Each structure stands twice: as structure tokens, then as C-alpha cells.
Amino acid sequence: MGRVKSKNKKNKRGTLGLGSMFEAYIFLMGFALVIWVIISYFAFSVLINIGAIYPTNYAEYRINEVFEQIETANEVTEDIIPDVCHYVVFSEDGEVISGNLGEKDVETARKVLANKNYSDGKYYKVIPRTDEYVVLQYRLKPQYKSLWMNEHMPNPEILLMLFVLFCCIGIMQIFAKRFGYRIRKKMAPMRGALVQIGDRNLDFEINYSGVREIDECLVALDDMRYALKTSLQKQWETEQEKNRQMSALVHDIKTPLTVVRGNSELLLETELTDEQKNYADYISGSVLQIQNYVQTLIEVTKSQEGISQAPVNVNVYDVLADIKKQTLGLSEVYQHQINWKEELESENVNNEVNILPFLDGGMGTVEIMYDHVVRAVMNVVRNAAEHTPKGSVINITVTYSDGELAFTVEDSGSGFTPEGLAHGTEQFFMDDSSRTGGSHYGIGLFFAKKVAEEHGGKIVLANSNETSGAKVEISFTSQ
Numbered sequence: 001m002g003r004v005k006s007k008n009k010k011n012k013r014g015t016l017g018l019g020s021m022f023e024a025y026i027f028l029m030g031f032a033l034v035i036w037v038i039i040s041y042f043a044f045s046v047l048i049n050i051g052a053i054y055p056t057n058y059a060e061y062r063i064n065e066v067f068e069q070i071e072t073a074n075e076v077t078e079d080i081i082p083d084v085c086h087y088v089v090f091s092e093d094g095e096v097i098s099g100n101l102g103e104k105d106v107e108t109a110r111k112v113l114a115n116k117n118y119s120d121g122k123y124y125k126v127i128p129r130t131d132e133y134v135v136l137q138y139r140l141k142p143q144y145k146s147l148w149m150n151e152h153m154p155n156p157e158i159l160l161m162l163f164v165l166f167c168c169i170g171i172m173q174i175f176a177k178r179f180g181y182r183i184r185k186k187m188a189p190m191r192g193a194l195v196q197i198g199d200r201n202l203d204f205e206i207n208y209s210g211v212r213e214i215d216e217c218l219v220a221l222d223d224m225r226y227a228l229k230t231s232l233q234k235q236w237e238t239e240q241e242k243n244r245q246m247s248a249l250v251h252d253i254k255t256p257l258t259v260v261r262g263n264s265e266l267l268l269e270t271e272l273t274d275e276q277k278n279y280a281d282y283i284s285g286s287v288l289q290i291q292n293y294v295q296t297l298i299e300v301t302k303s304q305e306g307i308s309q310a311p312v313n314v315n316v317y318d319v320l321a322d323i324k325k326q327t328l329g330l331s332e333v334y335q336h337q338i339n340w341k342e343e344l345e346s347e348n349v350n351n352e353v354n355i356l357p358f359l360d361g362g363m364g365t366v367e368i369m370y371d372h373v374v375r376a377v378m379n380v381v382r383n384a385a386e387h388t389p390k391g392s393v394i395n396i397t398v399t400y401s402d403g404e405l406a407f408t409v410e411d412s413g414s415g416f417t418p419e420g421l422a423h424g425t426e427q428f429f430m431d432d433s434s435r436t437g438g439s440h441y442g443i444g445l446f447f448a449k450k451v452a453e454e455h456g457g458k459i460v461l462a463n464s465n466e467t468s469g470a471k472v473e474i475s476f477t478s479q
Contacts, residue, residue: 407474
């Protein structure tokens with residue numbers, strides 16, 4: 001760990017923290033916002049200076065310019081009224097003589113004339129004349145030079161604030177995206193390291209980001225990579241040693257198997273009764289099957305990817321004939337009665353029980369991993385035979401339809417326990433119930449499940465209503 005710790009200290013020095021990065025972006029964003037506000041108000045001032053927008057006090061300025069003219073004119077007409085004002089002319093009796101104010105505003109103007117301090121949010125200027133009064137209505141806020149714009153658009157000041165607000169939001173979004181982009185860029189070394197580990201490549205050098213918090217995570221990730229690499233290396237060495245020992249053991253097993261097979265074949269050449277010939281044939285067939293399993297085990301020990309077998313096109317008849325032959329051999333050994341039933345889609349189907357051959361070979365073909373399928377089914381049958389009392393019945397139903405080959409095996413034993421139903425297909429599962437006697441591990445059913453799944457099928461564990469024992473359904477789909 002000394003290597004890792006020194007690297008950790010090395011990468012902590014001279015790196016920038018996320019907090020500092022965020023503060024820098026906040027400062028830059030605030031500076032940009034201030035600059036933009038200044039520019040906006042400068043542009044607003046330019047519009048005022050060129051006359052496109054009138055300033056806040058423009059109305060009062062214009063009123064002062066024309067005050068004397070309105071006061072002394074022979075007649076008050078609209079052309080002498082400032083364009084930013086509305087007006088009404090009252091007689092001494094309060095009668096309206098002329099003007100462009102609405103009725104409501106006229107009443108307000110009359111109140112202003114009576115009470116100089118009255119206000120409704122608008123501003124009024126009273127200009128006395130001989131035998132009459134002129135009341136001007138105006139607003140103290142920036143206004144457009146265009147009367148149409150004054151009537152149909154928001155006040156220039158409000159428009160300016162809205163413009164500044166939207167622009168500020170845009171600036172904040174730009175800085176937020178920029179900050180997010182920089183963070184994503186700084187996270188690239190971590191993403192790269194995770195991809196490498198996900199691809200099971202542990203021989204790579206980690207590149208650091210220069211951000212303290214991210215680099216701390218990368219250091220921890222590098223420690224994990226190193227530990228994982230060391231662990232996998234030790235595991236690989238252990239597996240290699242186990243494989244070597246397994247290979248040696250398998251090689252030693254082959255010798256007595258060869259002797260047994262040779263003697264069974266010699267025994268078949270002697271004068272035997274039909275029953276003795278059947279026994280010798282079962283022995284020879286079983287030894288051949290064991291030799292095939294031993295060969296498969298050899299292949300497993302040579303490959304880390306597990307067993308593999310190329311699918312082949314085989315006749316359904318051949319598959320079933322092989323399985324039934326082995327099943328009848330088991331029935332002789334365990335002294336069980338096998339009830340065999342076929343439900344097959346064929347023009348020539350024989351549903352008689354315990355008759356071999358039961359098909360004429362015209363069923364068609366399926367593409368399967370032949371040896372694996374036969375072994376998987378026989379694992380299920382053997383499991384049933386081992387847990388069925390002598391002289392009891394084992395029901396085997398075969399169905400073939402639309403390229404799917406399925407087997408249902410029902411024994412007369414004690415059935416599955418709840419734990420067995422839930423975990424019976426798990427590798428090395430051991431049920432402590434009377435069904436297994438504490439000595440049976442779920443290797444056979446585990447293998448059967450794997451083969452079924454490789455063929456797009458499945459295995460289902462249940463308890464039979466007919467026999468009160470265990471019920472296993474396993475299916476395979478032609479590849």
C-alpha cells in the first residue's frame with residue numbers, strides 16, 4: 001500500500017477543488033452580469049440622448065416650455081399641448097370646454113382642480129387662464145417618442161428590465177452549461193477507468209483530472225483496480241492448480257473405466273442368458289457414458305469459458321431412443337417401473353407404454369447439443385430414480401411440438417421441500433430433508449437448468465398431484 005499512499009499524496013498537491021472551481025465560475029458569471037447590466041443601461045441612455053426615448057422628467061420639461069404659451073393663448077388647442085400630455089379645459093363654473101381626456105380622467109381632473117394635492121397615480125398640472133383653467137395630465141416615467149409605441153408597448157423602463165432579466169438568465173445558462181462541460185471533461189478519466197474495469201482490463205494507467213475530489217476517487221479506484229488484479233491473479237493461479245489436479249484425477253479414472261468397459265465387451269462375447277446380456281449391455285453403455293463425461297470434464301479443465309458443444313441436427317427418434325434405453329437400464333438397476341408416454345406431433349406415433357422402439361424414425365430433426373441434452377434429461381431421471389422406493393413408479397411424459405422437445409418426470413418419493421423447490425437448481429445446493437439424506441448436492445439439476453436455458457427452454461420444479469412425489473419439467477427448443 002505504500003505505492004498507493006505516496007501516489008495519493010502526490011496527486012493531492014497542486015490540484016483545484018470543486019468548491020474553488022464553482023466559486024471561480026460564480027465570480028465570472030457575476031462579473032458578466034454586471035457588465036451586461038451596465039451595457040444595457042448605457043444603451044438605454046443612448047436611446048434617450050438620440051431622442052428615441054424620452055426621459056422620466058421629459059413631460060415636466062415640456063410643460064414648462066409651453067406653460068406661458070398655454071397661459072396667454074387666445075384659445076387652447078391640441079397643437080400647443082405637449083405630445084406627452086393629455087388635457088382638459090374647464091370654465092370657471094367647472095364645465096368642460098375642450099380636451100382629450102376620458103370621462104373618468106375628467107372627473108379626476110375636476111377633483112385636482114378643487115384639491116391641488118389629489119392624486120390617482122398620475123400627475124396633473126393646473127394652468128389658470130382668464131375665465132378658465134387648463135389641467136394637463138402626464139406621467140413621470142420614460143416614454144417612447146412614438147405615440148403608438150406608448151399605447152401598445154410596455155413602458156421603456158419595464159421593457160429594459162425584462163430585457164436585462166432574460167439576458168441575465170441566458171448568461172447564467174451559458175455559464176452553467178460551460179461549468180457542466182468542464183466537469184464532464186474532468187470526469188473523463190474516471191469514466192475511462194470504469195470502462196476499462198468493466199471490460200475486465202486491469203492493466204492500464206489511470207490519468208488524473210487535476211480536480212482534488214475527482215482525483216481522490218481515482219486514487220481509490222486505482223487501489224481497487226490493483227487489489228482486484230492481485231485477487232484475480234491469485235484466483236487464476238488457484239484455478240490452474242485445481243485444473244491440474246483435476247486433469248490428473250480424470251486421467252487416473254480413465255484407466256479403470258477402460259478395464260471395466262473392456263471386460264463388459266468380453267463378457268458379451270461369451271454365452272449369456274438374455275437377462276445377463278442386458279445387464280452387460282447396460283454396464284457397457286454406462287461406462288461409455290461415463291467416459292464421455294470424463295472427456296467433457298477434461299475439456300472443462302482446459303477452458304475458463306466452461307463447456308461448449310456445437311449444435312447438431314439429429315432425429316427426434318434417435319434422441320428419445322437413446323434416453324429411453326438409458327432410462328430402462330436405470331429401472332433395472334433401481335428396480336423401478338417406468339411408465340413412458342409420448343405426446344408427439346407425427347403422422348406415425350406409437351403411444352404404447354414400455355415398448356421400444358416407439359417411433360419409426362420419421363419424426364423429423366432438431367438442432368441441439370446432443371450429448372448435453374441427453375445428459376440433462378438423464379440427470380433429471382437419475383435424480384428421480386435415486387429418491388423413489390424400490391418397486392415404485394416413475395412417470396415420464398415426452399412432448400414434441402413446433403420444434404420444442406419437453407420431458408416431464410414424476411417420481412413416487414417424498415417430493416421437494418419448500419427449500420428444494422426454491423433452490424433445487426442452484427449449484428451445490430444441499431437439502432437437509434429426508435429426500436436427500438443430507439448427501440445430495442444440486443449439481444445434476446443445475447447442469448440440466450443450464451442446458452435447458454442454452455436451448456431457449458427452462459426447468460420447473462414442483463410436486464406431483466398424481467404420484468405425491470417430485471415433478472420436474474424440462475424443455476428444449478431447436479436451435
